[in-house]
Amino acid sequence: MQERRDIVRFAPSPNGWLHLGHAYSAIFASETARALGGRFLLRIEDIDIGRCRPEYEQAIYEDLAWLGLEWEHPVRRQSEHFADYEAALKRLRDMGLVYPCFATRKEIADAIEGSGIGHARWPVDPDGAPVYPGLYKDIAPAELNRLMWEGRSYAWRIDMEKALARAEEMNGGPIFFHEDAGGPQGQAGRLPIDPMLFGDVVIARKDVPTSYHLAVTVDDAIQNVTVVTRGQDLFPATYVHRLLQILLGLPEPRYRHHPLVRDETGRRLSKSAKDMGLRELRLAGATPAEVRRLAGI
Structure with missing residues (x-):
């Protein structure tokens, strides 16, 4: 029987130009696949229809290609596979683990302000966002039907406490994931998850039947990804993804979280800060070797 090869992917979003941090992540994934004798995939994560642009994807x-990377074809584009995410969302709905949340940002902010705790002391999730205060979580069926009938916008949130209890029951005990190497504090081995840090995180929206957490989990399973490589900033997201893998009956990959590329002040590079992109470096005459050096590879 033919031995199964590892599969590694690089999955950028076409909502801006790639920068040095993306170059590091792409090369890290490609070289991981090569070292393992595996396959390297490229996936376009374009579920954010409002911000993604064809020119960024191109x-x-x-x-x-300019960096010298090669990947398998065809490339999976998330916007072409909403049906896959809808099916996963339906399964979570049928399990009673998600609920529609109609809260606006202002409602959430007002609830936090009126809690007696205030914004300064309110808990935040690993991404820095305020933990959801639970609005609309236990509304009466009649009120839920009214809001649905009115056509109000909503997001599907996972009932994290209920979901974690169900997942641990399905798993036969506490849930772990395997970090090959490279956690933010140098963690490696069999590590516990703590998805409660995120609270009732958004899993999908009314107009887009998925979120980053749900789409990436489903995609990795469909594409048979065995090693997930990504930046250390996404280390906590593994808690949510591992939870979803258990709930949806999906296979468990291994993880390798690599260091982030930072500027001279220690700030990590980002699209939102308009850090110099690979495109600008190419047009300025930089070589792939120079980009590797700048990225610290």
Whole structure:
């Protein structure tokens, strides 16, 4: 019987130009696949229809090819596979683990302010967002039907406490994930998850039947990804993804979280800060070797 090969992927979002941090992550994934004798995939994570642009996607292909990377075809584009995410969301709904949340940002902010705790002391999740205060979580069926009938916008949130209890029951005990190497504090081995840090995180929305957490979990399973490589900033997201893997009956990959590329002040590079992109470096005459050096590879 033919031995199964590891599969590694790089999954950028086409909502801006790739920068040095993306170059590091792409090369890290490609070289991980090569070291394992595995396959390297490229996936376009374009569920954010409002911000993703065709020119950014085309630049991804051009930048990665310029760096000398090769990937398998066809490339999976998330916007073409909403049915896969809808099916996973339906399964979570049928399990009674998600609920529609109609709260606006202002309602959430007002609830936090009126809690007696205030914004300064209110808990935040690992991404820095305020933990959801539970509005609309236990509303009466009649009120839920009214809001649905009115056509109000809503997000599907996972009932994290209920979901974790169900997942641990399905797993036969506490849930762990395997970090090959490279956690933020140098963690490696069999590590516990703590998805409660995120609270009732958004899993999908009315207009888009998925979120980053749900889409990436489903995609990795569909594409048979065995090693997930990504930046250390996404280390806590593994808690939510491992939880979803258990609930949806999906296979468990291994993880390798790599260091982030930072500027001279220690700030990590980002699209929102408009850090210099690979496209600008290419047009300025930089070579792939120079980019590798700048990225610390």
